[in-house]
Amino acid sequence: MANTKWMVDVAHSSLDFSVKHMMISKTKGTFHDFEATIEADPDDLTTANIEFIVDVASVDTRNEGRDNHLRSADFFDVEQHPKMTFKATNIERTSDDEYDVTGDLTICGITNSEMFSVTSEGQGKDPWGNEVAGFSGEGKINRGVYGLTYNAVLETGGVVVGDEIKISIEIEVQKAA
Template sequence: MTNAKWNLDVTHSSVDFSVKHMMFATVKGGFQSFEANIEANPTDLTTASISFSVDLSSVDTRNEDRDNHLRSADFFDVENHPKMTFTATNIEKIDDNEYNVTGDLSLHGETKSETFVVAFEGTGVDPWGNEKAGFSVDGKIKRSDYGLTWNAPLEAGGVLVGDQIKISLQLQAAKEA
């Protein structure tokens, strides 16, 4: 199979994150608006072309005050940096259905090389005859690498917001006819 264009099915996909809060609890959130450009053979991603964009103003942690704080200059500063983007630069097969996908992640005016583990979950045909492919993506970034350093010290020691952000995507894409 050769590379084909795949259109992200955003209604069956998610972009989520989690971060330590107060050094011992985990807060989760996600983004409601994102898009991707994918040209790939889903059974062999090593020759794929992948780019991804997230609208940072679409952050949703199920708490309006926290979401507004994340949109502010203390964190994402969406007025000046509305998008987070990722463009794959190297894809290495590490297992039958797993890949290390390395690329340029741009966030808050900084661009760094990051690697995510991408698992090909399979393909199938939906009830309307569309070929679909599923992928899961996992990785970690340090928010301080991107100038996201706002924090508050805790009385007992430590800080309010952890530096490591866990990222998890569940993606479904439809092969372009």
């Protein structure tokens, strides 16, 4: 099958993250507003064109004060860098339904190559006859390489915010008309 254009069903998709807090727990969050351009054969993603654009101001950790701090110049600086982007540059199949997707991730104007493990969750038709497919992805990034270095030292040792950010993506797409 040739590459087909797919639209993200945002009601059935999520872009989530977690980070260590005070060296003892994890804080989780999500980005509510994102879009993607996906041109792919869901049976073989190795030739896919994948791009994500994330509205960084849509960050939500269920704490308004923390979310506003994340939007500030201490972290994402959404006034200067309102978007985070990812563009796949290489996709390798690692098993029947699993892939390593490498691409350019840009946060706060800084671009680095990152790899995400992606699983094709299957495809079919929804109750209205539309062709749909689902994908899950996971990866880890170091926030410091994107200039996200804000932190505070704890009296007991360690820091308030961990360096490693775990990213989890759940995407449902519908074949474009």
